[in-house]
Amino acid sequence: MTRKTKTYGPRQLARHLGMEEWQRDRALREGLIPGPDPSTARWTAQQADDLAARANAVLAAVGTIPDVGARRAEQYLADRLRPGEQVAPGTVAEAACPSGATTTAPCTAG
Known part of the structure; x- marks a missing residue:
């Protein structure tokens, strides 16, 4: 049973x-x-x-991609967009907040 x-x-x-x-x-x-x-x-x-x-x-x-840190996300995007190229640190944070946020200045855009 x-x-x-x-x-x-x-x-x-x-x-x-x-x-x-x-x-x-x-x-x-x-x-x-x-x-x-x-x-x-x-x-x-x-x-x-x-x-x-x-x-x-x-x-x-x-989706199908687990949460990852910013550095791994940057490398993931680089591998898909321009295989073999390095991505500048902070690229994901900058793309996520185009208002000019940096790793020391948090994103304020909503």
């Missing part, structure tokens, strides 16, 4: 939705999926099944 899971922890939910754990974390952070029940830190089977019904849309929204 197969027993259906009644509640899902964070790892179980990610597997149930066909996501990596970082994708689940990003979806939670972005408000694409609700958090677990605060009293149990788990999702019900009904919540998990409801989320599974729209998992493809959530996956499309969170």
Whole structure:
């Protein structure tokens, strides 16, 4: 007899939705999926099944590239845009905030 899971922890939910754990974390952070029940830190089977019904849309929204630091993001972009070229430090921060932010002056544009 197969027993259906009644509640899902964070790892179980990610597997149930066909996501990596970082994708689940990003979806939670972005408000694409609700958090677990605060009293149990788990999702019900009904919540998990409801989320599974729209998992493809959530996956499309969170993407396929995990969060990385600025330096790794710079190298990732360089490898795709101009393979073999170096990227100047701070390029990602500058691109993310064209108002002139630097590593010592935070971005104030919203």
